[in-house]
Structure formats: C-alpha cells, structure tokens
Amino acid sequence: MLFLTIIKVALKSLVANKLRSFLAMLGIIIGVGSVIVMLSIGAGAQKDIMNRISMMGTNLLSIRPMQSSQRGVSTGSSRQNLTLEDAEAIVERVDSIAAVSPVASNNAQLKYFNKNTRASVIGCAVTYPYIGNFEVEHGRFFRESEEESMARVVVLGSETASELGISGKQLGERIQIRGISFEVVGIMKEKGGAGRFSQDDSALVPYTVAMRILFGMDYLSNIDVRAADGADLTEVETDIATLLRSRHKIINPENDDFRVFNQADIIQTATEVTDTFTMLLGGIAAISLLVGGIGIMNIMLVTVTERTKEIGIRKAIGARDRDILNQFLIESLIMSGVGGALGAMAGIATSEIISRTSTFSTSVSPGSVALALAFSAAVGVFFGYYPAARAARLDPIDCLYYE
C-alpha cells in the first residue's frame, strides 16, 4: 500500500513538473535511444554479412597461400606457392569434391571507349559461378573451350559493368584490360555486399588468360573448392591439407605454406569484426546513458531540498530513515524507468527510420532493449542513492522548521 502511494505521488510530481522532469530524463532518453540504435546498426551489419556469406554456399572451401610461421623473415616469393598442378591434384586425388577452380587475380585498369575503371580481375575456371553461387544476368559465362583456347573473353561484375556504361545491349563489344582487347560475353547478377564480401566490382576472365597473358603469373592467388553436398567438410579439409603438404614436402603442419578456409572461418572473422564494432558503438552510447544519470541525480538533489518540509512531516508521523530512502529511490527509479521507456521507443523508431532511409540495415533485438532498460534502471538506482540517502539522514526537527 505504502509502495503504491509512493509510486502514485512520484508520478504526480513528475507530471506536475513536466518540463523539468523531461529535461532531467532527456539524458536517459538519449542514452537508451542511442544504445538501442547503435546495437541495432551493429546487429544489422552482422545479419547482412551473414546473409551474403551464406549466399555463397556453405560447402565452399578456399585454399590460400600463407607465409609459414617458422620461416621468420617474410618474403614476397613465399606467397607464390600454390600452383595449377596443386589444383589439378585436388580434383584427382581428393574425394567428395563437386568442383574446383584455380584463381589468379589482380587489380587492373579497364577501359571502354572514354570510360575507365579499376576492378579486381579474377582469372578463374568455368566452375567458378557454380562454386560461389553466382549467376549470370545477361549473356553467358565463358566456356571450357574458351578457357582452353585462351580466348580473350570477359564476364563483368554488375558494378564494373555500370561503371563502364555497359548494359545487356552492349554484349559482344570489346573492352581493354591492361591494353589488351577482350570481348564482353556476359554480365553477372548483382550480389550486394561491400569490400571483400562483394564480387560486384570484379571482372571474370579465364584463368589461362589471366595467368599467361594478363599478369604473367605461374602461381595461383587461391584455389576455390566446392565440396559435394552432404560431404564431411572437416574430412575434405584434412584431405586437401594432407595432399598439399605431401606435394609441398612439408612434414610439420606448423610449417604449412597454405591455409584451408571454410565458411565457419570466414563467418568467424566477420563476426569478430562486427562484434568489436558493435561493442565500441554500444560503449560510447552507454557513456551517454551514464551522463544521463548525472542529470537525474541533479534533479533528485533539487527535489530533496525542495521537499525538506515534507520529509520532516513524514518523519514526524512515523517514517523511518529507510522509508524516506526507499521513497526517493523509487522516485528516481521511476524517472529513469520512464526515461528509459521513452528512450526505447525513440531508439526503435530511429533505427526503423535509419533502415528505411539509408543504406545501413538495422535490427533491433529484444535483448538490446532489455539491456538498455536494465542499464537505465541501474543508473536510476545508482545516481538516486546519494540524494535519497541524504534525505533519509536529515533531522526531523530541522526539516519541520525549514523555510
């Protein structure tokens, strides 16, 4: 009953001093709101990346050259250790493999009439779209015969195509890559994503052409493998590693000059990045929540002074110190709670607006709302304690005759 009366009186005085209460709560509102928005942006980014990665297919393995940790001083040449023969050996000797594509890539300047763009030119095999779940939107992918005959044909990523001003109508036209003329046979479907998760800003050519004509490489950038459906990925990984070790004459796995990446590795790297990012953003927002607590503490100190007489009256009719303490704690908790609720609404609305009007995607999780609310309640209790304890300690006589 006492508890109910306290809540009722607290709400009444909140409403009676609307502007003041709102200003006091503003810090909490902004704090909770920004925690929710920041976490939702982080979660949205994470979801995006996961979607894109899983679009590539879960059976994907990628073998990349690594500098062996034992070698000490690193040299450029240590990255030139994956060969075409390695890729062929994997096809022939490892079980449960659906497709393999050697990849030889580099950045290069592309030119179409007066338009220029820099793109990552990926030399790959005809199996490449199948391995990475890519689709051709216009035209076709290059053929095995073109791969063998080293035909100068190129399939453009969607972004590269639009940079050069090439659409489905210009198929069959020729562009220049590093000054060599290539026929555009197809344009890939847009996949989305940014940075290394995007393939849209690339140009795909037969690996034979990339290695011998464009870049003069006798080694591979990486080997992409798609395991057969239902295959035991770990087993395939181990088989590949064992095979490459024997081909590279490596006895101790610590000296490996390559590494087999699976989707889990890629997902983990991506998650680590976004987790750090989310924690950083959330942390900054949490600081503003803390600052909001100072606003509450300030207004509670004012309230206690203003209501000194009330404290005296309550003590005269039998309130103990802890009754007074509880009363002011509850009041500050209500203030931070109401502020938190308003902030949560503002945060949810803001992240909705962000996802509709910008390229960021956001995802508000119930957990982040709960976290922000719990944190704001804790802030209310923490910053409300000092003013409440001060009120509780006041002497009843001093309060009763306070003017």
Place this chain on the structure above:
Amino acid sequence: MLITTENLVKKYMMGESEIRALDGVSVSIAEGEMTAVVGASGSGKSTLMNMLGCLDKPDSGEYFLNGENVSRLPKDRLAGIRNRYIGFIFQSFNLLPRMSALENVELPMQYAGKRDARGVAERALETVGLAGRMRHEPGKMSGGERQRVAVARALVNDPALILADEPTGNLDSKTGDEIMALLESLNAQGRTIVIVTHDADIAARCGRSIRMKDGRVVS
C-alpha cells in the same frame, strides 16, 4: 503517569553565546489530562513539545513515556513510537501536497504497516466532519478544513498522546473554537492532550496550565 520528565536541558549555540531553550524542565502529566503550555515567545514551549513528541533528544535529563525511558533510544525506535503512540497537530497544518485528504490521513497507518487503512481513514475524516471532502487536496481546502484533516491524521493510529503546537494560531476564533471542541471531545474519550497556546481563553478551557519562562517551568 503517562509523561514524566526529569531536568530536561536543551542548548543551542548562537555564535559565541549559549541559549538554553530548555533549562531543567521536570513535568509530569497523567493519562487523560488536557494540559495547556503557555508562556512568552521564545520561552521554550515548542522545544518542550518536540521533546515530548520524541522528535528531538535532550542534551541532558530523562524522559519517561508510559514508564519507558525514551531519551536515548535509536532513531528508528523513536520513529516507531511517534507513529504508534503520538499524534501531532501543528500551527501550519503540515499536510502533504499532491495527496488527497484521505491519502494524508492514511499515511501514518501505512508507515505502521496496517491494512484496511482506507476504511479507518474514512471514519476518522467523518469524525472530524469532513465526510464530503475526502478526495480534496489540502491546497483546495480552507484553513479550518486543513486543521481537521490534521486532527484526523493524528487520530488514526489511536495514539495515547496528542500534541498540538498552537493548533488555532492560523485560524479565526470561530474555526479555532471548532478545533478546540474537537480536541475536547477527544479528551472526553480519555485521550491525553497537550496544547501549546498564546490564547488565555483556550488555556482556561484546559484542566491544567504549565507556564514557561526562559526555558524553565514557572508554574
């Protein structure tokens, strides 16, 4: 004896000089008595009332309330005693704003942890003649009505002792008379009442007067 004090002393420092607001006060008040405390301004009447009401502690001397020495009890025990055995009525009413008359009257019972506070509070307000004003907030009531609410609040925990410090000081004489009549009827029911007053008529209506001067009881 409900109240017995022995040599109560209360000192205040005003800069260099020491003021003895109470300078050795020994009084006894029996149960059921209606006592007036009179004396010039600054003679220590309010200080004595606060002491009797367990709001203040003496610098020296003893105070026995219903036989128990309460002069050196811890704060929480004193709060409990005020809550259960003592009802206060002040000159300036001292009701809580933003709470209805009913809620004000319920408050002492809530601090006592009692149930059905609502019903008891309603009956107390009926007793003081405010049956129709229960939902009003003090800010919307006249002085006389406010003091009635204060009387009802002082009554609800059924205290043995009611202390009133100039209860009619802020009221006109007619309303003051009504409040006095209320206190007299409570006394007639056997409650011990102590009233501080400057009004000779009111003092005359009490069975007994304690006259104070410079912190001492002179008669």
